Amino acid sequence: MRQAERSAILVSGWHRMSYIYEDGTYVSRELEKVIRKLHSVVGNAVTDNRFVIFGSGTTQLLAAAVHALSLTNSSVSSPARLLTSIPYYAMYKDQAEFFDSAHLKFEGNASAWKQSGRNDNITQVIEVVTSPNNPDGKLKRAVLDGPNVKTLHDYAYYWPHFSPITHPVDEDLSLFSLSKTTGHAGSRFGWGLVKDKAIYEKMDRFIRLTSMGVSKETQLHVLQLLKVVVGDGGNEIFSFGYGTVKKRWETLNKIFSMSTRFSLQTIKPEYCNYFKKVREFTPSYAWVKCERPEDTNCYEIFRAAKITGRNGNVFGSEERFVRLSLIRSQDDFDQLIAMLKKLVYHEEDVPSENFMYI
Numbered sequence: 554m555r556q557a558e559r560s561a562i563l564v565s566g567w568h569r570m571s572y573i574y575e576d577g578t579y580v581s582r583e584l585e586k587v588i589r590k591l592h593s594v595v596g597n598a599v600t601d602n603r604f605v606i607f608g609s610g611t612t613q614l615l616a617a618a619v620h621a622l623s624l625t626n627s628s629v630s631s632p633a634r635l636l637t638s639i640p641y642y643a644m645y646k647d648q649a650e651f652f653d654s655a656h657l658k659f660e661g662n663a664s665a666w667k668q669s670g671r672n673d674n675i676t677q678v679i680e681v682v683t684s685p686n687n688p689d690g691k692l693k694r695a696v697l698d699g700p701n702v703k704t705l706h707d708y709a710y711y712w713p714h715f716s717p718i719t720h721p722v723d724e725d726l727s728l729f730s731l732s733k734t735t736g737h738a739g740s741r742f743g744w745g746l747v748k749d750k751a752i753y754e755k756m757d758r759f760i761r762l763t764s765m766g767v768s769k770e771t772q773l774h775v776l777q778l779l780k781v782v783v784g785d786g787g788n789e790i791f792s793f794g795y796g797t798v799k800k801r802w803e804t805l806n807k808i809f810s811m812s813t814r815f816s817l818q819t820i821k822p823e824y825c826n827y828f829k830k831v832r833e834f835t836p837s838y839a840w841v842k843c844e845r846p847e848d849t850n851c852y853e854i855f856r857a858a859k860i861t862g863r864n865g866n867v868f869g870s871e872e873r874f875v876r877l878s879l880i881r882s883q884d885d886f887d888q889l890i891a892m893l894k895k896l897v898y899h900e901e902d903v904p905s906e907n908f909m910y911i
Contacts (some may be wrong), residue, residue, distance in 0.1 A: 555789065560781045570769040579766025580607055584776040588744055591734075591779055592721070594786045596826050597711050599723040603746040604753040607767045608760055611730040611743040612711050615681075616648050616763075618726055620744065621755035622679045622703045623656040633677040634660040638696060640840070642687045642707070661869065663696040668820035678702045685710040688868050688876040689818045691838025692716065709733045709743075710837060713787070714794030717825035717832055725749060733837070735790065736779055736880075742775050744765060775828055791827070800837040801879050801886055805839060808890070812897045816842045839877040851875040858896040860889065 573579060585605045592598040608614035623633045635649050639662050649659035660666060661679050678701055684693040695704050708722060709730040725748045732738035733793065747753040760766060782790050809817050820834040841862070843851035850872045852864035865874030879886065 556781050557697065559784075560778050562777045564770060564773070574766055579606070579761065581769075581772045581776060584779070587776060587779045587783060590783050591787070592746075594783055594792075595713065595718060596721050597718050598708065598729070598746060599721050600746055603748055604750065605663050606745045606747060606753060606756055606760065607772070608743050608745065609764055609767055610732065610738075610741045611707065611728050612644060612648075613760065614728050614743050614745050614756070615644060615705075615707070616652065617680060617756040617759035618705050618752075619649065619657060619681075620652075620654070620727075620759050622705065623654060623677075624755055625677070625703065625752075628885065631676060632656050632658045633679055634658055634666070634668050635679050635681065636697065637681040637683070637789060638662040638663050638686070638693060640688055640865065640870040640874070641681070642683055643867045643869075645681050646869070667696055674699050674701050676701060679705060681705045681707060683707040683709075685716045685834070685836060688838045688863070689840040689864050690715070690834055690838065691818070691820055692719070692823075712794075713791040713825065713827045713847045714798055714835065715837055717823040717836055718827040719823055720826070726752065731775055731778075735782065737775075737778065740771050740774060742771050761782070787827075795828070795835060798837070798879065799833070802835050803832070805879070805893075806891055808897055809841075810892050812900060814843065814848070814900050815846055815897070816844055836876070837880045839879060841871050841875050841877060843875075849873060855896070858892055860892045860896070 574581060576582065588605060589600040592600050606614070608617060609739055619635060632654070633656060635645065635657055637645050646659050649657055657679075657860065666678075677684050678697055680695055680697045680702060682693050682695050682704060684706065686692060686693050690710070704725065706722065706724045706727045708727050710716060710733050711718070711722065715733070727746045728743055731740055731742040745756065747756065806817065809815055818836075818840040822831050822833050824830070825832045841851060843854060848854055852862055852872065852875045855862050855875050855877075860876045860877070862875040864872060865876070867878065
């Protein structure tokens with residue numbers, strides 16, 4: 554809102570755009586330059602010697618990446634296994650099962666796969682590493698290694714308003730999303746940094762065949778947004794975002810600190826290279842656990858309290874967990890806090906005066 558004029562674009566109704574740019578591709582080179590600059594000023598990713606690919610959100614790029622990586626598997630009779638760490642973003646499983654490719658099978662828990670001894674260096678494996686993780690906001694590393702393992706990194710939440718920027722990630726294949734960078738989820742734009750040319754070309758072909766690239770209006774919109782963001786090194790938007798989410802976490806922690814029925818995820822503070830200080834993690838979601846033995850379905854308990862979350866089993870975890878979103882509008886957050894106060898207040902051992910200053 555502070556940069557309403559500078560971040561706006563106007564496209565005349567008579568202006569028609571071609572499918573491709575002058576260089577014959579579906580990618581705006583000006584936008585690619587700004588994305589590389591964005592990572593440079595934030596310090597969250599290495600872009601040198603990487604191909605930049607665009608998609609309709611990380612959702613499309615995830616499908617393209619898994620498709621490309623699975624095609625390196627020479628054995629159709631034994632499809633590549635897709636693995637990740639629990640709790641995991643549900644889209645990984647949903648896409649794999651929906652597309653039902655002969656080259657890929659969703660296997661689930663990477664740690665369980667490793668402990669079972671099935672990582673035999675023969676079966677082709679694709680591990681998705683989400684860091685910070687959705688739903689619990691923790692920084693993650695790959696569990697599996699070996700000549701048969703290919704790793705896909707989902708860094709959608711690795712921005713200063715959600716996490717300390719501990720180092721610039723330097724991976725073979727990394728995905729990022731505009732929705733978590735600036736909040737423009739409905740614009741449906743994401744990008745990938747790809748080291749291997751063959752993988753990049755397979756991903757590019759997937760994007761071309763499924764959507765003929767990303768909308769040019771979207772690319773123009775994103776270009777204007779990110780030019781404003783990098784204009785001051787990201788200071789205004791990331792300081793605002795961090796301050797807002799930090800304040801929300803402080804309010805949330807005060808409420809849950811008075812509860813013996815519910816608990817929140819805990820993450821040790823780390824040094825942030827962007828803000829030049831040790832800071833707390835401020836994840837986009839609260840990963841809540843119901844501690845009482847009889848509270849076996851946390852989602853239903855919160856639903857009865859008129860709080861809509863997502864069931865822990867959606868993320869491959871127990872129903873004893875529920876995910877609450879902290880990145881909606883301020884009005885939505887204020888309503889969430891009001892409902893949480895009522896829920897915690899009704900615990901038998903919580904004195905009502907504890908809520909006076911929240």
